[in-house]
Amino acid sequence: MEIRTLTPVAPRPGVVSRILPFSCVDGPGSRLVVFFQGCNMDCPGCHNPQTIGQCNHCGDCIEHCPNDALSLDRGSGQRKRRLCDESQCQSCDLCLPHCPRSGNPNAVSFGVASLVERIARHAPLLDGVTFSGGEATLQRQFLVRLCDALDREACTTHLGRLIDSNGLLAAGHWPALLERVDGVMLDIKGMDSAIHKRLTGRDNQQVLASARLLAQAGKLAELRWLVVEGVNDGDDELTALIELYHSLPNPPALRLNRYQHHGVGERGQSMAETTSERMEALYRQLSEAGVTLLPLVRL
Ligand code: SF4
Ligand code: SF4
Ligand code: SF4
Structure with missing residues (x-):
């Protein structure tokens, strides 16, 4: 019998849109942020539209x-x-x-070793690393190898690790990531499926399932709601959001983000910017409904 040997397939590199060496708004403390290239949503209101496509x-x-x-x-x-x-x-x-x-x-392709080396340059001044995008979980195999390598290096092993995600990941793919990170900051863009589709191009079933899975695993580090006035701030949306929030075990604080045009492409300009007054009214309404909120960022 002929025995065929398979040629080993080289692990895929990670495709990175940008590295931000220091940020204080992408998780607690001082963090380096890796923005991975490519997203499985197509939000007209995306503030980093150049991270969506794959080359x-x-x-x-x-x-x-x-x-x-x-x-x-x-x-x-x-x-x-x-x-x-x-x-x-x-x-x-x-x-x-x-x-x-x-x-x-x-965008630049990185092998695991070269990305670890890049992170290590800044490590003494960092509390952690945030994997963002695009959608970082699309490159989950690379992420797994990267986290393991960060653990092996004495100078990076102290760094906390968070994923910033749109939640569009099948349940079976989360565990390998959750073993390796402290938590996930999750964006929810609509409770009603049709509204979610209008804002992202995708249905929200998997996103809501991810919220529940992450909360049950104790890995839901932050929930975010991008408020698009006149689109996802109606009473039905708020009622459903409040219900979801209270159904989660140990829900984290909710962050309300105001929709603005800065950095948004042409398609997103047709949706009105959310006013500060609307944000404050929503903040009050959600607080009164028992939702714990992070302070509003007034920009
Ligand atoms: S090579 Fe083509 S697809 Fe790739 S970044 Fe340039 S223009 Fe875009
Ligand atoms: S135009 Fe050239 S120098 Fe400018 S961002 Fe693109 S690749 Fe870099
Ligand atoms: S999920 Fe985030 S990165 Fe992806 S298209 Fe939407 S806003 Fe942009």
Whole structure:
């Protein structure tokens, strides 16, 4: 009998849209934030629309970089791949409007070791790392390997780990991640399925199931509600949100975020910005209903 040996498949790199070395708004304390590229929702009101798409290496962006940071490279494989040379990139964002897939031409592929090394540079000044996006859980296999490597390194093992997620992940995929992180900050964008679809392009069943699963596992670190006035701030939505909140075991504080146009693409401009007065009224209404809220950020 012929015995065939399988060629080992190299682990996939992580595709990272951006790394923010220090943030104090993406979880407790001082945190480095890794924004992973690619999302499984398509929210018109997304504040980072360039993180949604995955690159198909068409090359359309390359001529628009004034700093010669972008190239198409054949590397060791047959297919050409878009590369961004970080040492040349000036983060000017001039390439962003030229990607037809809502992608980020200056996204960079990282192996686990190189991303750990990047995090380690800042580790002495950090309390933790937040994995955001896009949707970080789309790259969950890479995340698992990254967390294990952060644990192995003496200089990064102290760092807390949080995932910032839209919740669109099947129940069976959560446990491997939850073993490796302190918690998940979860966005809910609508309680009614039709409203959720309007705001994200996707149904909300899996998101609500994730909220329950995370709360039961004691890993729901934060709940967020992006208030889009006239869309998801009606009485039915609030009643359903309050019901969900009180049905969760040990619910965390809810963060209300105000919908604003800053950073939003053309599609999101047609939805009105939420007024501060509306935010304050909702804050009062939810507090009176027994929901614990984080202080409103007044911007
Ligand atoms: S952000 Fe970077 S890759 Fe994009 S145009 Fe500017 S220098 Fe070039
Ligand atoms: S980033 Fe966008 S424009 Fe550039 S190669 Fe990838 S898909 Fe094409
Ligand atoms: S889930 Fe978040 S990252 Fe994804 S499209 Fe919506 S707002 Fe953008």
